Amino acid sequence: MKIAIIGAGNLGVSIARGILHSGGATSMYLTRRNLSAIRELEAYGNVTLTSDNREAVAAADILIFAVQPGHFGPILESIKDLLHENHVVISTITGFGIERIESILGADRHIIRAMPNTAISVGRSMTCLCANEKGGKRLELASAIFNRMGHTMVIPENRMQAATVICASGIAFWMRLIRATTQGAIQLGFDAREAQELAMHTCHGAAELLIESGSHPEEEIDRVTTPMGCTIEGLNEMEHQGLSSSLIRGVVASFDKISQIRKG
Ligand SMILES: NC(=O)C1=CN([C@@H]2O[C@H](COP(=O)(O)OP(=O)(O)OC[C@H]3O[C@@H](n4cnc5c(N)ncnc54)[C@H](OP(=O)(O)O)[C@@H]3O)[C@@H](O)[C@H]2O)C=CC1
Ligand SMILES: O=C(O)[C@@H]1CCC=N1
Structure with missing residues (x-):
């Protein structure tokens, strides 16, 4: 070829x-x-x-x-x-x-x-x-x-603009989440290299788990969140601070920007 x-x-x-x-x-x-x-x-x-x-x-x-x-x-x-x-x-x-x-x-x-x-x-x-x-x-x-x-x-071509956001820009969004988790790990005592290793492989594992199992993310989250435990405490605080909402709004802002690029 x-x-x-x-x-x-x-x-x-x-x-x-x-x-x-x-x-x-x-x-x-x-x-x-x-x-x-x-x-x-x-x-x-x-x-x-x-x-x-x-x-x-x-x-x-x-x-x-x-x-x-x-x-x-x-x-x-x-x-x-x-x-x-x-x-x-x-x-x-x-x-x-x-x-x-x-x-x-x-x-x-x-x-x-x-x-x-x-x-x-x-x-x-x-x-x-x-x-x-x-x-x-x-x-x-x-x-x-x-x-x-x-x-x-x-x-279909009419989904290409959305695909650009989710897949092409999306890798940058995931990188930022990995970086933020790394920063949290450093604050909790790991050195920078260890912190990134923990964040990357945990992210990799999460994606592999969904790919291999075919599960919905919430199903897997339910397996991790011990009642009154630390995971649900952390997740709920993230949501109070707008985690899902900010990701969705970012995705839509990115999509809208492509509409401008098309016109320009
Ligand atoms: N970056 C990404 O992750 C993704 C990008 N895209 C799309 O891919 C395209 C490229 O993006 P990206 O790689 O980031 O951009 P870059 O600016 O990094 O790459 C474009 C390249 O084109 C070269 N170029 C400019 N004019 C000519 C020419 N006349 N002939 C041959 N080469 C030329 C430039 O090099 P030089 O100045 O030396 O000629 C430059 O290296 C964009 O349309 C983007 O929307 C899509 C998905 C993901
Ligand atoms: O940021 C951009 O405009 C290009 C398209 C998707 C990834 N990079």
Whole structure:
């Protein structure tokens, strides 16, 4: 599989690392203007770095775009004449809908939107996917690529904005919760390294437990909360301070911001 990642920044490099570690490409092209920032990726034998998007598009079949929304339209315009029947265009761009991509490339292209998160670099992304009519025939291929680097869900495009918040931004929300728990652990006497280890692995265990058991979170919480015990005391204090409410409001604020990005 020949893959080009157009825009090897934070997300593009995370995807590249995920693909390289999972052995998911026979060759990979990575593009950006400032190549010095990603020179170390040349150590992988099958990786070519270039600032020439047209060179990368011509050399690959799977094109993954990971540039800022404002750069995407002009880049598509600059490569569209190179596209052929075998190309699969995968966009990770926030707020840039399929209709807008089709308005540049035409509807007769395999177009897929993918919304991964940066845990893709360690094979643990939650990635949502949707496609235009033609791209539907390549959704299986796209799912296979992203399944090697975590978990995927095919969704209708009108859920993509919400998926961006929950999965792509969501990893930052969880990081902040891990950091806050770490700060609490330090206050209770652990040194910083131990505190983070405790917080990370407890978070990991909570997610694994739900994934493996299929339980509802409250069912698992009921198993932990001893009547009149310390867990319910802590949980209730967190809720008095607005834990669930602040998370829900943050998710909605993030969603609303994407609506602004779409218009801008
Ligand atoms: N970061 C994340 O976790 C997620 C991001 N996204 C989406 O992915 C996209 C990228 O986000 P992110 O990685 O954070 O952004 P970055 O700014 O880190 O990466 C974008 C990269 O594009 C490169 N670039 C700019 N112009 C060109 C060009 N003409 N040709 C090729 N490369 C170019 C830039 O490098 P240079 O300046 O050197 O050219 C930069 O490294 C955004 O649309 C974002 O909404 C989606 C899900 C998660
Ligand atoms: O913050 C952002 O706008 C991008 C999209 C989701 C993750 N990062």
